[in-house]
Amino acid sequence: MKIALIGYGKMGKMIENIVKEKATHEIAFIANSTNIQNLTNKNFIECDVVIDFSIPSAVIKNAKTVLSAGKPLIIGTTGWYEKMDELKDLCIQNKGCIIYGSNFSSGVNLFFLLNDFLAKMMKSQKKYHVFIEETHHTQKKDSPSGTAITLANGVLENRSWLKEWTNSNQMTDYDTYESKLTIISNREEDAIGEHTVTYYSENDSIQIVHEAFDRKGFAEGSILASEWAFNKKGFYSFREVINEMLNKAES
Numbered sequence: 001m002k003i004a005l006i007g008y009g010k011m012g013k014m015i016e017n018i019v020k021e022k023a024t025h026e027i028a029f030i031a032n033s034t035n036i037q038n039l040t041n042k043n044f045i046e047c048d049v050v051i052d053f054s055i056p057s058a059v060i061k062n063a064k065t066v067l068s069a070g071k072p073l074i075i076g077t078t079g080w081y082e083k084m085d086e087l088k089d090l091c092i093q094n095k096g097c098i099i100y101g102s103n104f105s106s107g108v109n110l111f112f113l114l115n116d117f118l119a120k121m122m123k124s125q126k127k128y129h130v131f132i133e134e135t136h137h138t139q140k141k142d143s144p145s146g147t148a149i150t151l152a153n154g155v156l157e158n159r160s161w162l163k164e165w166t167n168s169n170q171m172t173d174y175d176t177y178e179s180k181l182t183i184i185s186n187r188e189e190d191a192i193g194e195h196t197v198t199y200y201s202e203n204d205s206i207q208i209v210h211e212a213f214d215r216k217g218f219a220e221g222s223i224l225a226s227e228w229a230f231n232k233k234g235f236y237s238f239r240e241v242i243n244e245m246l247n248k249a250e251s
Helices: 010-022 056-068 081-093 106-121 146-156 171-176 216-229 238-250
Strands: 002-006 026-031 049-052 073-075 097-100 129-137 164-168 180-188 194-200 205-211 234-237
Touching: 002 010, 002 056, 010 026, 010 216, 049 056, 049 216, 056 073, 056 081, 073 216, 081 097, 081 234, 097 216, 097 238, 106 146, 106 194, 106 205, 106 216, 106 238, 129 146, 146 164, 146 180, 146 194, 216 238, 234 238
Parallel strands: 002 026, 002 049, 049 073, 073 097, 097 234, 129 180, 164 180
Antiparallel strands: 129 194, 194 205
């Protein structure tokens, strides 16, 4: 499979290294700082799939270019979800394939499932308050992280008295909101990524935690999504891809 990369930062380089190590696919094109502003569908003609780890403001423009070339698009960029409907319509109109994810780590997507399961268990436990804390590197542009928002949405679906999430960088703020779920965002120089969901009462607390040790898991997940998307049509979240794989493994 021939893979094109849009964005050649830490994630783009990690994907390239993994592809070279495994030698089962190849990188056919890289959009980096010198050519990323002038992409056309011709750049992707010789590719089988495109992985985008660029910037949120470029997601729609990149999608239009890739879809017009008739190629599946894997979007690892976050911070653009207010344009979800526009992107989905674009995918359907072009009869293309898009897989997006707030996090392409298989471990994180299993963590999402665990979060959903715990949230359902805690649905009637009103004595427990809940908050989410996430820590990333200082170069991360969006706050809170897309992963934290996905976790928050899983909690909100099961706690009807919480109407929305709110973002903070102070540990004490979560006690001041009765109708909002607080996401505490920390930015540290060399952090890879850590997410914690905490339910607490006067008597005890329950926590689930995911900590990434490196970025390799994210890169491997985007390659896995690329393999899955080959010759497919439709608009999917990476969670749907993982769920399908789990269901097939169980059957």
